[in-house]
Amino acid sequence: ELAPQSLGSPLHSPMPTPHEAEKQHTGPEEADRPPPMSSHDVVPPAAPSRNPCCLCWCCCCSCSWNQERRRAWQASQESKLQPLPSCDACTPPSPEEVQSWAQSFDKLMHSPAGRSVFRAFLRTEYSEENMLFWLACEELKAEANQHVVDEKARLIYEDYVSILSPKEVSLDSRVREGINRKMQEPSAHTFDDAQLQIYTLMHRDSYPRFLSSPAYRTLLLRGSPQSSSEA
Template sequence: MVSARILCCSEGPELAPQNLGNPLHSPMPTPHEAEKQHTGPEEADRPPSMSSHDAAPSGPPSRNPCCLCWCCCCSCSWNQERQRAWQVSRESKLQPLPSCEVCTPPSPEEVQSWAQSFDKLMHSPTGRSVFRAFLRTEYSEENMLFWLACEELKAEANQHVVDEKARLIYEDYVSILSPKEVSLDSRVREGINRKMQEPSPHTFDDAQLQIYTLMHRDSYPRFLTSPTYRSLLLQGAPQSSEA
């Protein structure tokens, strides 16, 4: 009995520190353990997360590498502005004739004046519309479209819009890769290529004059003998005879 009692007393001091139920005998927690006790065992092993107030500002989005090239997949503000200007130019470049000009029937006197000179035909909005329809039957409508686009370019004062419209005119009517390419000689083409480095409202003046002359000498005589023009003359004939 005595030996067993001594053994029990000697084990007392060793078992006392392991009594976790009594806070007075608990060992001092280490800093790492204290952090785990504060945040929980699962959150302590998780990377620290920032709240919405402590989150660092995201800053401007990094520039897409495609901004360094002339493609359209970039979302930077410069390319978006360029795309908007391009869209405005694309939508308006072939709208020089209001719909009322196409719908307004010409008077007999006006129709007869078209035979007097090509200038009178081209200065008449309705005459341009009728002549354009005739050129479409001859698969040469691009000549009128080019001339009208040049007229619109010469009326533009905004340099940024001038640059965009000049580029569109070049791609649509001057480039050899375009299906609507107009017939220009090498001298005029070389002059356009030089002027395209710094486009202006008069970049295509020489080319416009050449196409104007081509329509005057080639298409205009056939237009005057075409069924389209003769039918317009006959429509006004009864009114002229009654007068």
Template sequence: MRMGDEPQPAPGDQPSYNGCDQGKDLRQSPGIDGDIIAKKWKPGRESEEVLRGEEDAGGQRQRPMGSERMEMRKRQMSVHQETVSSSQAQQGVGNRGSNACCFCWCCCCSCSCLTVRNQEDERTRRSSNEIRGAGIPNCEESPTPTLEDVYSWGQSFDKLMTTPAGRNAFREFLRTEFSEENMLFWMACEDLKKEANKNVIEEKARLIYEDYISILSPKEVSLDSRVREVINRNMLEPSQHTFDDAQLQIYTLMHRDSYPRFMNSAIYKNLLQTLSETTAES
């Protein structure tokens, strides 16, 4: 090869310009049944257009018939519609899963059965609040205790708990020790035992469980695992005696732990002194 001679491109090759494929406009590959597939590549575009034709007698490529182009267009449109429909269906199912009601698949807020369900929920919450509000008063109504009554409280914890005035004084002391929930739970169990209506029993049992047994409640009472298991079994069919074991355990806890401190507290001593002075003056 002589100096200055440049290599000649091989037959059939086209030079590229600026690294692009502009020189390769058409590449031919044999197709089905002798057809020729012509792929036309355009710079800067990722898509390709496939042209299918047959060579005529002069070797010129012919474009596909109009029916074939229409068929290809229909296929593309059908694939696109199926993709869009499937995505919308999945989105619709997701929306219905969170908002649909039990009778229909609509997700509108004006659905009649959703309105009925909201009304029932509101009615249930209202009845629960009424039962909870009418359950245990902040202070029981009781006559002023006598000096003999106060002395009897110091002799027996049972006598303290059987009189409203004694429960009020002991409850006031428990409030100073941040353990008033023990007395409230015991009183709620006593109130449950007096109920005869099955529906009210179930509702009161549920409220007692939520207020004093649940570990999520700020007023949870201290119970061992055995008693909690008993309560969980009893809650399957609540009755007046669902919390008997738990009530006895809390009663024993107050008797052994809180009662001795109550007898030495300022609340009990001041009450005893006040009644003693009143009796002496009379």
């Protein structure tokens, strides 16, 4: 006769419930699989303003839509790299105005003629993009149409913030990260921190050299009493 099995024998283990049976049939590979996506995990569709072939707003994408837009922007910027409109050149600054530029950088930047002369100086130092970026930010802040703001913000990013641009301005990582966050919903003040940083850079770095430059000294001599008496 066979000896009776003990109660602890697996032959007398209770029948597993359907839930437990399902657990037992789940292999290690199936257990490691991620849970199915719920309705809340569905990736939202791209914004209607973005092109379906390219969901990024930066210039790193090589699709034809971004390339055409970049070519159009570069063509428009080539005209901006030419000398400033003649309206500034046809109205020479007064001697008092020229002297005020040495009093503070703010007075220089708030003077149309001062900006024109300072921009010409920056061009000789191959840093004209700093002034162009500052002017573009001023133009953006004056825009009220949100659709235009979105487009101008993206163009400014592509031309002055993107690391792929030949006219990239010097910004620290904190400011760049802030811009990247704000570019999800651009506003007229998306580049305020970057504009202030470039303004400070021009003030501390380029402005002192501008005051010592031959171009500025020539303007001072033209307005001095001695030069006017000699004339």
